[in-house]
Amino acid sequence: MKYRLFTPGPTPVPERVMLRMAQPILHHRTPEFRSVLARVEENLKYVFQTSGEVFILAASGTGAMEAAVASILQGRAPVLTVEGGKFGERWGELCEAYGAEAVRHKVEWGHGIRPEEMEALLEERDDYQAIFLTHSETSTGTALNLQQIAHIIRKRSQALIVVDGITSVGALPLYMDDWGVDMVVAGSQKGFMCPPGLSFVACGERALQAIAAGDRPRYYFDLRRAHSAMKKTDTPFTPAVTLILGVDEALQMIREEGLENVWARHRRLASATRAAIGALGLPLFSDAPSDSVTAVRIPEELRDRDLVGKIKARGCIVAGGQAHLKGKIFRIAHLGYFDEGDMLVILGALEEALAECGWDVRPGAALQVFQETVDQLRQGR
Numbered sequence: 001m002k003y004r005l006f007t008p009g010p011t012p013v014p015e016r017v018m019l020r021m022a023q024p025i026l027h028h029r030t031p032e033f034r035s036v037l038a039r040v041e042e043n044l045k046y047v048f049q050t051s052g053e054v055f056i057l058a059a060s061g062t063g064a065m066e067a068a069v070a071s072i073l074q075g076r077a078p079v080l081t082v083e084g085g086k087f088g089e090r091w092g093e094l095c096e097a098y099g100a101e102a103v104r105h106k107v108e109w110g111h112g113i114r115p116e117e118m119e120a121l122l123e124e125r126d127d128y129q130a131i132f133l134t135h136s137e138t139s140t141g142t143a144l145n146l147q148q149i150a151h152i153i154r155k156r157s158q159a160l161i162v163v164d165g166i167t168s169v170g171a172l173p174l175y176m177d178d179w180g181v182d183m184v185v186a187g188s189q190k191g192f193m194c195p196p197g198l199s200f201v202a203c204g205e206r207a208l209q210a211i212a213a214g215d216r217p218r219y220y221f222d223l224r225r226a227h228s229a230m231k232k233t234d235t236p237f238t239p240a241v242t243l244i245l246g247v248d249e250a251l252q253m254i255r256e257e258g259l260e261n262v263w264a265r266h267r268r269l270a271s272a273t274r275a276a277i278g279a280l281g282l283p284l285f286s287d288a289p290s291d292s293v294t295a296v297r298i299p300e301e302l303r304d305r306d307l308v309g310k311i312k313a314r315g316c317i318v319a320g321g322q323a324h325l326k327g328k329i330f331r332i333a334h335l336g337y338f339d340e341g342d343m344l345v346i347l348g349a350l351e352e353a354l355a356e357c358g359w360d361v362r363p364g365a366a367l368q369v370f371q372e373t374v375d376q377l378r379q380g381r
Contacts, residue, residue, distance in 0.1 A: 001315050002315055003312075003315050003316070003317055004315055004316050004317065004342070004345060004346070005317050005333075006316055006317060006318045006319075006332050006333050006342075006346050007317055007318065007319045007331075007333055008138050008167050008190065008292060008293040008319060008331060008333040008335050009061075009138070009166075009167065009187065009189045009190045009196070009333075009335070010189040010195065010196055011189060011190060011191075011193065011333060011335050011336035011337060011338075012193070012336065012337045012338070012342075013193055013194060013195060013246075013337065014193055014249075014250070014253065014337050016249055016253065017193060017194060017246045017249045017250050017253075018246075020245050020246055020248070020249040021195075021242050021243070021245055021246040021249075023245065025241055025242060026241055026245070027241075028235065028238060028239050028241050029234075033241065034233045034234065036244065036245065036248050037056075037233055037234075037235070037239075037244065038233050039248060039251075040056070040244060040247055040248050040251060041053075041054060041056075041230070041233075043248075043251035043252070043254070043255060044056075044200060044202070044251065045202075046251075046254075046255065046259065047169060047170055047192075047251065047254060047259065048165075048169060048174070048176050048184055048186075048200075048202040049174060049175045049176050049177060049178070049259075050176040050177050050184075050202050050204060051177060052176075052177070052202060052203050052204040052205065052207070052208070053202070053203050053208065053227060053230060054200055054201070054202045054203070055067075055200065055201045055202075055203070055223055055226040055227070055230065056198060056199075056200055056226075056235065056239065056244065057198065057199045057200070057201065057221070057226070058197065058198065058237070058238075058239060058240040058243075059197075059198075059199045059221075060187055060189075060196060060197070060199060061164075061166040061185060061186065061187030061190075061199050062090065062199075063199050063221065064166075064185035064186065064187065064199035064200060064201045065090060065091065065094055065164060065185050066094055066221055067185075067199075067201055067218075067221035067222075067223055068162055068183050068185055068201055068223075069091075069094045069095055069097075069098050069100075069132075070098055070214070070216050070218040070221050070222070071210075071211045071214050071216075071218065071221070071222065071223040071224070072129070072130060072160060072162070072183070072207065072210040072211055072214050073095075073098055073099070073100050073129070073130075073214055073215070073216045074129060074210070074213055074214055074215050075215065076099075076100075076101050077100075077101070077127075077128075077129035078100070078101040078102075078103055078125070078127060078128050078129065079095050079100045079101070079102055079103070079128055079129055079130045079131070079132065079159075080102075080103045080105060080121065080125075080128045080130075080131045080132070080159070081095055081102055081103070081104050081105065081131075081132040082105050082107060082113050082118075082131070082132065082133050082134070083104055083105065083106050083107065084106075084107035084108065084109060084110075084111060084112065084113065084134065084137055084140065084142060085109050085134065085137035085138070085139040085140040085142065086137075086138070086139035086322045086323055087134055087137060087138055087139060087164055087166070088107070088134045088137060088164075089104075090164075091132035091134070091162075091164065092104040092132075095132070098216050099216070103125070103128070105121060109137075109139070109140050109142075109324075109325065110140045110141075110142055110285050110286045110287060110295070111142065111286075111287055111288065112137075112142055112143065112144045112145065112288045113133075113144065113149065115145075115148055115149065115152055118149055118152050118153065119152055119156070122152070122153065122156040122157050123156075126156055126157045126158075126159075127157075128157060128159040129159060129160065129210075130159055130160040130161075130162050130210075131153055131157070131159045131160070131161055131162065132162045132163075132164075133146065133149065133161065133162070133163050133164070134163070134164040135163050135164060135165045135167075135168035135172065135174065135184075136165070136166075136167040136168035136171070136172060136290040136292045136293070137290070138166065138167045138292070138293060138331075139321075139322045139323070139325070140285060140286055140295055140325070141284075141285060141286045141289055141290050141292075141293045141294055141295030141331055142286040142287075142288050142289065142290055142295075143168070143172060143286075143288050143289065143290035143291065143292075144288070145288075146163065146168075146174070146179060146181070147175075147179045150179045150180050150181055151179070151180070153180075154180045160182040160183065160206060160207060160210055161180065161181045161182045161183070162182060162183040162184075162185075162207075163181055163183065163184045163185070164185055165184040165185060165186045166185065166186050166187050166190055167190050167191070167290070167292040167293060167335055168186075168191075168290070168292060169184065169186035169190070169191055169192075169200075170186070170190070170191025170192055170193075170254065170262060170336070171190070171191040171262070171263070171266045171291060171292045171334075171335050171336070172263065172266065172290065172291055172292065173260075173263050176202060176204070177204065181204070182203070182204045182206050182207040182210075183201060183202065183203050183204070183207045184201075184202045185199065185200065185201050185202075186199065186200045186202075187199045187200070188200075188243060188246075188247060190292075190335055190336060191262075191292070191335055191336050192247055192250050192251075192336070193250045193253070193336040193337045194243060194246045194247050194250050195243065195246065197240050197243045198240055198243045198244070198247060201223060201226075203223070208227065211223045211224055211227065212224065220237065222236075263291075265339070266291040266292065266334055266335070267291045267377075268340075268374060268377045268378070269291075269334040269338055269339070269340065269343055270289070270290070270291035270292070270294060270334045271291075271373060271377060272340075272343065272369075272370045272371075272373035272374045272377065273294050273332060273334065273343050273347070273370065274289060274294055275369050275370065275373040276343075276347050276366035276367070276369045276370040276373070277294065277296055277366070278369075279365045279366050279368075279369040280350070280351065280354060280359075280361060280365065280366050281359075281360070282296050282297065282298075282299070283296070283297045283299075284296060284297065285297050285325075285329045291334060292333065292334060292335045293319075293331050293332065293333045293334065293335060294331065294332045294334070295321075295329050295330075295331045296329060296330055296331070296332070297328065297329055298327070298328055298329060298330060299359075302354075302357050302359065303327055303328065305357040305358075307330065307353055307354070307357055308320050308330050310352075310353035310356055310357065311330075311346075311349050311350060311353045313353075314349035314352055314353060315349065316345065316346050316349040316350075318330050318331060318332050318333075318346070319331040319333070332346055340370075340371075340374055343370060344367055344370065344371075347366040347367055347370055348366075348367060350366065351363060351364070351365070351366055351367070
């Protein structure tokens with residue numbers, strides 16, 4: 001059976017990227033590789049919409065998160081972590097691991113922090129060294145209005161704004177410099193359409209200053225080393241050469257499509273999928289759904305029917321819930337190398353799986369609504 005990934009990481013890898021990675025490997029201390037690295041660094045700035053630096057690490061997205069925390073912390077200055085899901089909680093865990101005085105603000109899973117909530121937090125205290133946010137919470141399929149929240153922080157605090165963009169970069173609108181965001185982390189296996197193994201840390205000028213002043217012990221994840229090497233178009237340690245070749249190809253694909261067109265494609269796929277899910281009588285989990293991944297509540301009467309397993313039996317792999325949401329939701333990704341045809345496949349598999357579970361399904365209902373919604377969005381209605 002042919003399996004198709006609909007998970008929010010790893011995501012499908014384009015054939016073009018796979019073929020590029022199949023080429024003979026380059027030595028990383030050569031002019032040939034440096035020319036690739038220079039192009040990758042420039043195209044990464046385009047995707048992050050920054051004139052700052054974007055560091056490349058041979059690590060998963062969590063490695064980039066750790067590098068951000070380890071590199072900017074100073075003394076016992078307090079930090080604020082906003083936690084509305086599994087990966088928001090990871091910010092708090094990392095900050096505590098590195099000895100920060102972490103104020104861990106919990107938000108109900110499936111909700112983004114409200115503007116008035118952020119205002120109230122900063123009225124209580126405005127001396128945070130950094131505020132850690134999650135742009136797209138992968139575990140709940142929830143998007144944060146980052147532009148609005150960053151504006152509030154900038155107005156009331158000097159805190160660095162550090163963002164987990166792991167399932168938002170390359171999928172959701174993000175203007176890092178224009179919105180006043182200081183650091184954004186991302187991973188290769190998401191919107192960058194590559195295998196796992198690389199992560200990225202985009203840094204503005206304030207973040208670079210904090211990195212230079214940071215006082216936490218660090219070695220491999222020391223962004224000072226990365227910054228020094230970058231000035232010579234180099235890396236401090238052996239890079240994941242093959243993956244960087246793949247990212248080079250993927251970034252060129254993003255350039256060819258155009259970043260705003262990439263964002264529009266994600267918005268179109270997600271909006272039409274959400275409409276189709278509604279046509280099947282299934283509720284969404286999030287009240288602020290992300291265009292990267294749609295989280296769907298599994299009705300109580302279906303929770304013992306192994307709906308995710310039945311979808312997999314039809315060749316489609318979706319993600320289940322995490323932590324206390326295990327068995328209560330499933331998640332369909334729209335992240336990276338997806339188009340309308342892919343969504344029709346997963347919706348067809350979902351219809352069949354629901355019917356097998358005894359759910360009242362009109363065959364083709366989701367597919368029809370999906371196609372109608374896509375047509376409307378294409379026509380600007």
